[in-house]
Amino acid sequence: MREEETRLLSIGELAARTGMSVKLIRHWSDIGVVPPAGRTPSGYRRYSEEAVARLRLARALRDLGMGMAAIRDVVTSQRGLREVATRHADAIEAQIRTLRLQQAVLRSVTDRRTDIEEFTTMTELARLSATERTAIVHDFVARTMGDIDPSAYRDGLLATMPDLPDHPTAEQAAAWIELGGLVRDPALGAAMRRIAQYAATIAPTTTVDDEQAVRTVERVTDLWTRLVREAMVAGIAADSPTAAPVVAEIVAAWLPTQAEGGADGAEARRRLLAQLETVADPRAERYWQLMCIINGMPVRASIKAEGEWLMTALRANPEPGAREAGLAEVLETPAALEPAALLEACARVLDEVGALVAAVTPAQMGDPTPCADWNVRDLLNHLTYENLMWTGLAQGVPRADFDADHLGDDHVGAFRAAAAGTLAAFGRPGMLTERYGPAPGWRLVEQVLIEMLVHGWDLARATGAPTDLAPDVAEAMLPAVRAIYGDLPRTPGGSFAPAQTPLPGATPADRLATYLGRHP
Template sequence: MDGMNEDGTGLLTIGELAGLTGLPVKTIRSWSDQDLLPPAARTPAGYRLYGPDAPARLEIVRSLRALGIGLAAIRSVLHRECTVAETAAQWADALDAQIRTLRLQSAVLRSVAARGSAAEELPYMTELARLSARERRLIITDFVEDALDGVDAPAYRSGLLAATPELPDDPTPEQIGAWLELAALVREPELRAALRRLAEHSARTAGAVGEPDAQEQAAIGVAELMRVRGEEAVAAGIAPDSPAAEPVIAELVAAWLPTQTGTADPPTEDGPAARARLLEQLETAAEPLVERYWQLLCAVTGRPAPPRWDTAGTWTTAALRAHPGPYELDRSAFDGTDPDRVLRAYEEVTRDVAALVAAVRPEDLALPTPCAGWTVRQLLDHMVWENLMATSIAEGTPRADHTADHLGDDHRTAFADSVRAAHTAFIGSGMLHRTYGPYEAPGAMIVQQVVVELLAHGWDLARATGAPTALAPETAEETLAAAYRIYGAAPRTEGSSFAPECPAPRGASATDRLAAFLGRDVA
């Protein structure tokens, strides 16, 4: 071991340096041996002595080592062969390269884990991640050309070829993962078939359009309008087959018609032909794999992903099927909606339904109900929503939070409060004597619809919990007659509010017959 400095020169022994810097003697000796800290002198016994600048020099070495810089590079800095700035830049570049490699390795491993890949796939996935930009473009180009081979849809083909996966120079793990998934997706025959169907549809409907850019922008605008209106309708609880869906569809068709100018045999006005054509376009475009393809392309390049179309698309296609032509209002549906009788029916129905709700125990909330896919809790939440929505219409501020939780932790209080709010709004706003919407539907009829809904769902709740189903006997017959008037012509199509009418046994109560009319099995 190096000894102590005893000659009074002010030089430091290795032990004293260790005490001053907190570095181990072994580390200081190693750095000294590698010419990072040359001794200033030696004792007669040969022990190393260091000058007063040694602590500062050791701090430089320690700091550079903490940043991962190698000893050879540190020696060059200390010997003034290069500057700290030059060394830092070189090592930063080296670290960046290591980080990119680690990101690549991480992305491949995460993709392997997510896909459940077999060992045989590892070389292929690693190779995909290392491809150059030109090689990535070639994969997509070959895919598009193969999928669209023989289809005369130049605009559609150009759009696909223009959207190539350009990874940035320093891609994130998410971008690398998206590229790996995209490269795997384009090998799927189902995606190729889906793109080909879309291209063939484009070829059938395309025409000589003078301003393709303007036409494309108009189509994009209409697609966004459809997405927004469809999602708004879903949020507002508008059933696709309900009369309330017709104004939405009419607006969408009117916005869509100009985009058909220049196509083969373009429709010029709203009607069955126009709606059938729009429905065909939407059904053709409803390709989940194609939607995923575009999402991955955006993820690879770092562009914002296109909004999802599934919710709005499902609603809009169902609404078009339910409304194949412009709606011609049957004013007779408004007959028989005497405001006083409707209000009394609401009071009697909610009285009996509230008793059912009050009897629901916490353990009952998970029970299934005759409403397909709904538990008792979901059914109660919907019933509360019906009251809240009617209240908001009466107050002139229709709600759009259909999918929110309206029940909370106390289903009894939530239902009672919603009934109280609706009853107050019906009277205080004058709703029962006003008209609403583009068809000037009487407010009394809107309340009557709420009565029908609550009585039908009250039957659902009674059936789910084993309670008697003969609810509101004083007004059930009148409510059934109202249901025939309001919903008698409603289509029973996919996405409809009601299943096909079921038979009711002889002697069934009016509430049972209402449930059967609205598609419940009451046997």
């Protein structure tokens, strides 16, 4: 055998060949991972070529998180690599599951304010076994339902338990942590109990296995959410007259699914509203969403906004024709100003709002406004669209591009052009006395005045400008605003929030805005 084939390596040479430190190789040699093949007369360690392969294997196993005892067994052939790798993979999977749950706890802490007690609870939830997780939810259902007679809702709760898989995704782990905390909320229990009581009352014989009944409910739910969503996309306010046909279509589809049956009327709408008010609880909706996430089932999108819209529309339309009758009465009230003065007031308000628009800087475009879902740019876009919309109505060409960008790169020019179009359309001879549906033309002018005053006030508040818009015009419009909007339900989904109390010394525009729900 040639000398180079039998030559042993010094620890320094071994370090150079493997890229590992001398100190680490010496330590691993001491614990038996790579024992020396011999020593020099002076006592220095010498290693065979096999040590290079052993060290590389040991380093690879260590990088995978394997313990040194297991590594020693593998490299010294006391245990097979496959056996050790399998056991280590199983251990890693268990660690991953634990880490995901721990990560979900920490994410919950960072995403929302969490006190020490809540953090402790979440940590405990992360450590529970599958049996313990099921027991928590089962106890919640039993405690909540208690003495309620059998109902499909209660049976559905008992039939659906959290089944966190062996290898949960981060989303599933987070869902379990949230669900475990949610079922401890007394408000959820109260909501679930109300729903179960209602279900037991209206459908005492229905069971969770009644697939036809379930499919019917799903079909009607899909129908009304689609109709409402289409109305919302079209910019139809729940308390506007144009919501009435949507309500009628939904009630007509819902009635055949009810044991009482009957025709569309005040009683039917009262029952539908009561049903929606009972079941439309965001906590209950979230409970089912989390359960679906944990169990790997499709998650229904939230219909909270659609439910609020429909409930508001039912309150505004308590019986067929009610909204139209109320609107007809409002339309009979006299104009706030004489026709000539009305057009002059419109021009003046548009000019003052135009000055506010022109003062907006690019840096302010993303600032918040009193309109919760809009920043300054959104508000400017709406102000411009309002002019385009009312111009279209006055010209007999209605618009439906509510969500389009009407500003482009020049918000000042866009608003001024739209405002000029409004004044031109309203100034056409005969426009004020022509009929636009049930309303005379001057009512359209009043509506533009109201919209510009209120949203102009929003813009002034958002940009720090004075809110004393056209004081005499705002004062004159207050009675009209009360007549038009006084009976509308001030609930989520409606056009306006509940009226607020104006501050002492409030301007007429301030009083107008607070009456329509703006905070002073």
